[in-house]
Amino acid sequence: MGAYIFRRLLLIIPTLFGIMVINFTLTQFVPGGPIEQIIARIDGEGDVFGAISGGPSDFGANSGGEAGAQGSSDYAGARGLPPEFIEELEREFGFDKPPLERFFGMIWNYMRLDFGESYFRSIGVFELVAEKLPVSISLGLWSTVIAYLISIPLGIRKAVRDGSTFDTWTSGLIIVAYAIPGFLFAILLLVLFAGGTYWQIFPLRGLTSDNFEDLSLIGKVLDYFWHIALPVFATTIASFATLTLLTKNSFLDEIKKQYVVTARAKGVSESRVLYGHVFRNAMLIVIAGFPGLFISVFFAGSLIIETIFSLDGLGRLGFEAAVARDYPVIFGTLFVFGLISLVVNILSDLMYVFVDPRIDFEKREA
Secondary structure, eight states, rough: OHHHHHHHHHHHHHHHHHHHHHHHHHHHHSSOHHHHHHHHHHHTTHHHHHHHOOGGGGGTTTTTTSSSSSSOOOOTTTSSSHHHHHHHHHHHHHTTTTHHHHHHHHHHHHTTTTOOOTHHHHHHTTHHHHHHHHHHHHHHHHHHHHHHHHHHHHHHHHTTTTTSHHHHHHEEEEEEHHHHHHHHHHHHHHHHHHHHSOOOSSSSSSSSSSSSSGGHHHHHHHHHHHHHHHHHHHHHHHHHHHHHHHHHHHHHHHHHHHHHHHHHTOOOHHHHHHIIIHHHHHHHHHHHHHHHHHHHHIIIIHHHHHEEEEEEEEOHHHHHHHHTOOHHHHHHHHHHHHHEEEEHHHHHHHHHOOOOTTHHHHHOOO
């Protein structure tokens, strides 16, 4: 197993490299790069000569700009600016170099964990990602854990009582929950419980209160869960429905197999049959969905939920960076998302072995 994990860890390197190659290539064809963003700001402010005298550094340009779309002196709206100013901007952002040189320069910096600095925020990308990461991790981790804690017992109960009144009513509720879009449910929670129209029970902004540092340890824990309750509930609802039905169907498939009939014929107790034999086999497919569930919440759900509940996480950061063409931040968040996704997939394989020790990935590869 150790050799298998080592090989999987080594595969992270070429996989991340491929992700960065594809996305870097795509940015070469996206219009409206960071220099055009600066030119648009200058045109909007109407202070061209003040901007020229201040230099490109006033707009947050720095040595971290080796990544991004290819620079060009032919920018829309740049006709009123001196060519020297445009050339200086290109040098500041690194766009005076060929794309291939800029790409490998970026990869070399990433190998040294140097993600550069944001074009427009005057802060290092690493510090920026580290600041936003706890919000996205909180949403993804707690939503996944709660979904599993609820769905697995409920799915087993539905499988055992298949066709009963309990199964029918819970299936109806699950279908309704699955049909409600996550963002719509989030807005409903906000209106009902966050001071939108009815009750001001939960806070609307942030992951902690302003006086968080002054609270006791128990107070800090309660304050954290108080802030995260509504966002986590909103992101859990859809995944909970899917996972419950997946658990039920997995158990139904296993219960009908011959080894279950044989165990019951030998007088083995029902709890022993379910949790000693069926559970281990049925949980394999459920555990296989863990990475997809976590990553779907971490990637897709984070942007919408963070925006609705005013949480400053990676999803919102990546979206704002894409709109502003802040390439160091875009590639930094992309690198973090890709790395977390690959590591979670390895953890999923380890959970396979934990649930069923008979699985040996090294023998399968052989």
